[in-house]
Amino acid sequence: MNDILVFDDVLLKFGKETIYDGLSFTVKKGEFLCILGPSGCGKSTSLRLMGNLLEADDGNVTIEGLPPEHGWNKLAYVFQSPRLVPWRSALGNVLLGMELRFEKLAKSTMAETANRLLDMVGLHEDKDKYPGMLSGGERQRVSIARALSVDPDIILMDEPFSALDLNTRWRMRSEIIRIWQETGKTVIFVTHDIDEALVLADRVLLLSNKPTKALETLTLEEPRPRQIEQSESLTQQKNYLISLFRKLEQPDELETV
Ligand SMILES: Nc1ncnc2c1ncn2[C@@H]1O[C@H](COP(=O)(O)OP(=O)(O)OP(=O)(O)O)[C@@H](O)[C@H]1O
Ligand SMILES: [Mg+2]
Secondary structure (H helix, E strand, O other), rough: OOOEEEEEEEEEEEOOOEEEEOOOEEEEOOOOEEEEOOOOOOOHHHHHHHHHOOOOEEEEEEEEOHHHHHHHHEEEEOOOOOOOOOOOHHHHHHHHHHHHHHOOHHHHHHHHHHHHHHHHHHOOOOOOOHHHOOHHHOOOOOOOHHHHHHEEEOOEEOOOOOOOOOOHHHHHEEEEEEEHHHHOOOEEEEEEEHHHHHHHHHHEEEEEEOOOOOEEEEEOOOOOOOOHHHHHHHHHHHHHHHHHHHHHHHHHHHHHH
């Protein structure tokens, strides 16, 4: 069995509101999975369940066969806003990630790893800069290096490029594919952008409106780098996802008529 992460019939409520009503999906080791879905359907919440920041009311979440309370340390996060410490340099921020997770690791080993990862994300020249001196894309590169620094098996990314300008966003998408291919990590990438999911993912998991279930899973076999307009199968899959999204939006439209 090479499922590295499993959601099995997960039920979650916040107060009286049912968020997940039997949410099931699996992620394979080494896979790039995009979780796509309408706003408020529980994409970010799914990452919080994986990280043991929340507990399911029923069903099971497992990471490498372990419940999140034991499996959380196989994960690392990259958030929409990079959440860097302003008084530490790029290097210092990556080191902080490791210091918090590995108290006993030798300082020299940490420095070696942090330097290597900052090189990998293209910040060779910028290691001593403070977050305030870095561009949005560079800050997000630091947070990717910080996530990689704890050598997680799975990287969780929650709309990591949505605050960046269009060009930077496209550049970061190719970068994350390169880094994923280079490191062999499993990536779970949350987005509400259909094009982004189609360009990045091995598989796209589409979630429904609340109470949320897995609505559809698409496997994308198109080789990378991908250009949606130049691929018949990706164009078809894009049209299919757009039509599913329209259906998801319909109940609201009907209510406002
Ligand atoms: N602590 C909480 N208490 C009550 N409700 C919550 C809490 N956290 C999240 N919710 C609700 O759970 C639902 C899912 O939230 P979540 O942030 O996971 O959505 P999302 O799919 O990530 O949306 P977006 O695309 O807008 O980021 C929302 O309706 C939200 O209001
Ligand atoms: Mg969210």
